[in-house]
Amino acid sequence: MDAIRLDHVSKIYHVGAVETRALNDVSLSIGEGEFTALVGPSGSGKTTLLQLIGCLDKPDAGAVKIKGQDVTRFSANQRADLRRTSIGFVFQFFALVPVLTAYENVELPLLLSGVKPSERRERVNGLMRAVGLEDRANHRPDQLSGGQQQRVAIARALAPRPVLVLADEPTANLDTANGQQAMEIMERLNKETGTAFVYATHDPRVIAYARRVVKMQDGAIVDAGVA
Amino acid sequence: MSGEGEGRKRISMLYKLWVLAYRDLGRNRRRTIMTTVAVALGLALLILMNGYIAGVMDGALQNNIRLKTGHVQIRASSYNEADLSLQWRDLLSEPAQIVARASAMPEVRAAAPVLWAGGVIATSNDSLGLQITGIDTASAIYDPIRSAMVAGDFLAADDRSGILIGQHLAEDLGLGLGRDVSLTVVDSDGQADEGIFTVRGLFNTGIPSYDESTVLMPLSKAQAFARADKRASAIILMLNSQESTASVVAALQSPGVQVLTWSDMNQLIVQTLQSSLAFYYILDGVVILIVAVIIANTLLMSVFERIREMGILSALGMKGYHLTQMLLLEATCLGLGGIALGLILGLSGVAYITYVGIPIGDLASAAGNSVALGSTIYGRFVPDTFAGLSLATLLIILAASLYPAWYASRLEPAEALRG
Numbered sequence: 002m003d004a005i006r007l008d009h010v011s012k013i014y015h016v017g018a019v020e021t022r023a024l025n026d027v028s029l030s031i032g033e034g035e036f037t038a039l040v041g042p043s044g045s046g047k048t049t050l051l052q053l054i055g056c057l058d059k060p061d062a063g064a065v066k067i068k069g070q071d072v073t074r075f076s077a078n079q080r081a082d083l084r085r086t087s088i089g090f091v092f093q094f095f096a097l098v099p100v101l102t103a104y105e106n107v108e109l110p111l112l113l114s115g116v117k118p119s120e121r122r123e124r125v126n127g128l129m130r131a132v133g134l135e136d137r138a139n140h141r142p143d144q145l146s147g148g149q150q151q152r153v154a155i156a157r158a159l160a161p162r163p164v165l166v167l168a169d170e171p172t173a174n175l176d177t178a179n180g181q182q183a184m185e186i187m188e189r190l191n192k193e194t195g196t197a198f199v200y201a202t203h204d205p206r207v208i209a210y211a212r213r214v215v216k217m218q219d220g221a222i223v224d225a226g227v228a
Numbered sequence: 229m230s231g232e233g234e235g236r237k238r239i240s241m242l243y244k245l246w247v248l249a250y251r252d253l254g255r256n257r258r259r260t261i262m263t264t265v266a267v268a269l270g271l272a273l274l275i276l277m278n279g280y281i282a283g284v285m286d287g288a289l290q291n292n293i294r295l296k297t298g299h300v301q302i303r304a305s306s307y308n309e310a311d312l313s314l315q316w317r318d319l320l321s322e323p324a325q326i327v328a329r330a331s332a333m334p335e336v337r338a339a340a341p342v343l344w345a346g347g348v349i350a351t352s353n354d355s356l357g358l359q360i361t362g363i364d365t366a367s368a369i370y371d372p373i374r375s376a377m378v379a380g381d382f383l384a385a386d387d388r389s390g391i392l393i394g395q396h397l398a399e400d401l402g403l404g405l406g407r408d409v410s411l412t413v414v415d416s417d418g419q420a421d422e423g424i425f426t427v428r429g430l431f432n433t434g435i436p437s438y439d440e441s442t443v444l445m446p447l448s449k450a451q452a453f454a455r456a457d458k459r460a461s462a463i464i465l466m467l468n469s470q471e472s473t474a475s476v477v478a479a480l481q482s483p484g485v486q487v488l489t490w491s492d493m494n495q496l497i498v499q500t501l502q503s504s505l506a507f508y509y510i511l512d513g514v515v516i517l518i519v520a521v522i523i524a525n526t527l528l529m530s531v532f533e534r535i536r537e538m539g540i541l542s543a544l545g546m547k548g549y550h551l552t553q554m555l556l557l558e559a560t561c562l563g564l565g566g567i568a569l570g571l572i573l574g575l576s577g578v579a580y581i582t583y584v585g586i587p588i589g590d591l592a593s594a595a596g597n598s599v600a601l602g603s604t605i606y607g608r609f610v611p612d613t614f615a616g617l618s619l620a621t622l623l624i625i626l627a628a629s630l631y632p633a634w635y636a637s638r639l640e641p642a643e644a645l646r647g
Contacts, residue, residue, distance in 0.1 A: 057543055058642035078547055084641075085545020092645070096540045100251030105244075110544045112244050115237035157544075 003066075004164050004197045005031040005054055010063035012049050012220075023049040024060070025220040031199055033164065036191045037226070038211030039201040046220040047201035051167045054199065055088050056080040068164060085113050089158025089196070091168035091187075095150040097142040103153045104129065104138040110161045128156035131193075132186055148179025155186055159196060168200035172207050184210045245550060249557035252530070260562065263526045267566025267621065268573055270519040274512055274617045275574025276607075280581055281508050283607035285501040289494055294372050295438050297493040298464035299473055302326055303486050307461065309493075312346045312359065314416040319343075319459035320485070326463045330480060335472040340367035341460035343450045347413040349393075349443060351401050358397070358441045360413055362450020362460075369466055373431050373444065380405045380429030383446050390428035390446075394439025398430050405430065411443065415455040423453055436603055516620060520628035523562060527555060527632035538636055539644025548637030555636055559629030563622045571618060581607030 012024040024046045031037060031054075039047045052058040053065055056072050064071045072083060089110075090096070097106045107128055111121045129135045132152035142150050151171060158166045168187065172180030188210050191198045200207070208214060216224035253260045293299060303309075307318045320326060323341035330339040343362035348355055363370055365383045374382050378395055391411070393403065403409060405427055412422045425445065433439055451458060467476060470490065477487045491498055531538070538551055585604035 052642045052645075055543070057539075057645065058640065081542065081545050081547045084543060090540075090543045092540070094536075096536075096543075098248070098537060098540065100248060100255060105247075109244070112240055113545050113550075115234075115240070118240070161545075 003030045004033045004035070004068065005029075005199075006064075006066040007050075007054070008064045008066070010050075010053060010060045010065060012046075012053060012058070013061050023220055024053070026063070027220070027222055028063075029215065029222060029225060031165070031197055033197055034191070034195045035197045035199070035213055036188060036211055037197070037199045037213040037215060038208045039199060039215050039217060040203055040208055041217035041223075042203060044219075045217040047217055048169055049220075050217070051169050051199065051201055054165070055090060055167045056084050085110060086161060087164045089161065089163040089166040091151070091154045091158050091166065091171045091200075093170035093173045095142070095147065095154050095174070097150055097153055097157070099142050102139050102141055103134060103145065103149075106142070106153055107157045107160050110157060114161055116161075124160055125156075128159060131190060132156045146179070148175050148182060151175060151179070151183045152186060155183065155190070159190055159194060162194070163196060165197045165199065168198065170202055171200055172202065172204060177206070180204070180207065241550070242553070245554045246557050249554050250561055252534070252554075252558055253561055256530070256533075259526060259529070263522060263562055264566045264569060266522045267519050267563060267625065268569035270515050270522075271567055271570025271618065271621050272573035272577060274515050274621070275570070275614050276577040276581070277508060277511060278610060278613050278617065279574070279578035279607040280586075280605070281504055282610045282613065283582065284605055285497065285504060286608055287606055289490075289497050289501070291433075291435050291438075292494050292497060293466075293470075293490050295433060295435060297490055298369065299467040299470060299490045300465040300476055300480070301488045301493060302330070302463040302465070302480060303461065303488065305484055305486050307486070312344050312461075314343075314345055314414070314454050314456055314461075316416055316457070316459060319416075319456060319461060320463065321459055323458070323460035323463055326480075326485075330463060330465055330476075333476060333479060335467050335469070335476050336465050337468045338368040338466045339463055340364035340369045341447060341463050343447060343454065343456055343459070344461045345413045345450065345454045347411050347443070349397075349401065350410040350412070351403065351407075354401050356397070356401065358443055360411065360443045360445065360450060360454075362447040362454075363444055364447050369464055370444075372433065376431040376433045378430050378432045380427070382429060383444065385446050385448070387428065387446055388449055389424070389426050391425040392429045392431055392444040393427055394442060395430045395432040396436050396439040397441070397443075398427065400440065403427055411453075413454050415453075417455060419455075421453060421455070434603060512617065512620075516624050519566075519621060520624045523559060523625045524628040524631060526562070527559060527629050528635070530558070531555065531632045531636045535639065535644050536646075538639055539641050539646075542639065542641035542644060551636040551639075552633040555633035556626060556629055559625050559633075560622075563625035566625075567618050567621055570621070571614070574614070575609075578607050578609055581605070582609060 007027055007029045010024055010027045014021045014023055039050065041047055053060050059073055064073050067083060067087060072080060104125055107125045108121055111124060129138050132155055134149060134152055137145060137149060172183055175183060184207055187198055202208060213226040215222060215226050304318050304320050307313060327339045327341060330336050341364060345360045347360040348357050365385045383390055383392055407427050408424050409427065410422055411425050412420055415421045467473060473489050477489055480487045585606045587604045
């Protein structure tokens with residue numbers, strides 16, 4: 002079954018009088034447990050596509066279906082609920098809450114979902130171990146390296162046991178070793194948890210981890226790849 | 229999920245939002261401290277202003293009651309205070325009976341007849357118009373004068389030539405103890421009568437306007453001097469409690485007399501108090517609005533700085549109302565911190581002006597002739613007002629934070645993530 006399905010999705014940005022067509026009639030299916038790279042040059046629409054899949058934005062045309070539900074009809078609160086329960090995010094700029102510790106950052110989505118304290122502890126500790134940061138749990142983001150922050154972000158994305166994790170240029174701000182470590186963790190957790198991962202990148206070393214590569218150019222999918 | 233489980237979820241969430249709010253305030257410590265201090269100074273100013281005006285007005289009122297009017301006065305129906313009439317028809321003919329009746333009431337601490345006359349005091353070098361007051365020297369009503377004696381002795385009831393004058397008046401006229409002065413009064417027949425009196429004592433009540441315009445002499449001598457027979461201008465009553473004024477007044481009503489309350493007799497002060505309060509309410513409003521603008525500005529700046537972070541929180545599934553709650557909690561933290569500091573500063577200031585006072589000088593205090601201002605102004609603790617101001621400050625802070633909170637809650641996650 003498809004975890005995500007996009008049907009004829011378009012997105013246009015208006016900046017003053019200027020109209021930019023970020024996505025043009027895009028259709029795509031992502032299956033459960035996939036490990037998919039979204040590749041293409043800057044401005045090709047990768048980030049916009051991830052934002053639409055992640056219910057962070059609404060398309061101007063077309064439908065985005067997650068687990069069969071057309072989320073384009075959802076209210077802001079319904080979309081927030083869906084993000085909280087079913088979608089994890091990893092951003093290029095790490096995007097941890099700076100005033101919370103690594104542990105608290107991973108715990109936050111579970112708090113939002115009302116997970117019981119004992120289960121929260123168990124899940125957070127397990128994920129901190131899985132990303133190799135159990136000894137950094139009480140450190141705040143500014144006390145962690147870029148690579149460590151991105152590993153915390155990966156743990157946070159997986160905390161609510163989502164159907165899908167979306168990662169936008171997850172290694173762009175990391176050196177080669179840390180980028181490789183982050184990708185290996187994502188790949189391992191994809192296999193262990195069965196969570197689908199879709200990540201945007203234009204780094205050939207990162208693309209190599211993908212089992213499916215979707216190529217984009219000028220707001221359109223030029224090659225949907227094979228799962 | 230059970231109601232109990234839902235409740236626990238909400239508490240956990242609220243706790244985490246509180247942690248976020250509290251720690252967010254610690255990010256830009258300088259701005260948080262400055263904002264807290266601004267709130268504190270605003271509230272401290274409000275408390276100080278209100279403590280000051282309450283002290284001034286209440287002090288002036290109590291001085292007037294203590295030295296001039298008492299809590300209740302009984303006068304002949306036709307008596308007009310402004311004329312200081314000595315016409316017999318304007319005076320009480322049987323003051324002793326009224327005093328006896330009033331003194332029998334448990335609410336009445338002291339009751340005494342008094343005779344007022346307009347007069348002129350003259351020395352070889354100078355003369356001055358003032359009020360001559362004939363007093364029952366044994367009455368507790370004049371305890372404030374007794375305790376304000378700075379030289380000589382208080383009057384004896386049978387003293388036929390002695391007077392008490394204020395220290396300030398004595399200095400103005402170059403008089404001292406034992407000196408003779410001429411007093412002239414227009415008596416009940418409309419004739420000017422002059423007498424020579426000896427200064428037996430000097431008092432300093434701390435109220436220059438009183439000390440510079442009052443001459444006291446025994447009632448019997450004043451009655452004889454003004455040809456008022458045994459009559460009195462009024463009976464002055466001091467009560468055990470100001471709150472029992474209405475019941476005492478009601479009990480003492482009788483034909484041919486007017487029974488006046490401290491409020492009736494201090495209209496000027498009461499009206500000044502009310503108009504001052506109205507003015508201070510406006511000032512309070514302005515200060516509170518300034519505090520509100522500072523808070524709104526701080527929170528808006530804080531929201532603008534954290535737009536991307538709010539996008540992250542939205543991406544994690546945090547709803548708009550959670551962001552609203554978080555910002556309201558930040559505002560509450562700022563407000564409570566500022567209010568706590570403001571209370572410390574404001575109450576310290578009020579304590580200072582209450583126990584030490586602000587000297588305003590004799591000239592300034594004497595300028596308010598009808599309002600018995602002391603040469604030192606004292607503040608007063610008004611807990612209800614201070615609590616009300618603190619609450620109003622907190623409420624206005626929360627109101628001011630609604631716009632930034634609403635703004636944050638309306639952010640589209642994708643737009644917020646772009647910064």
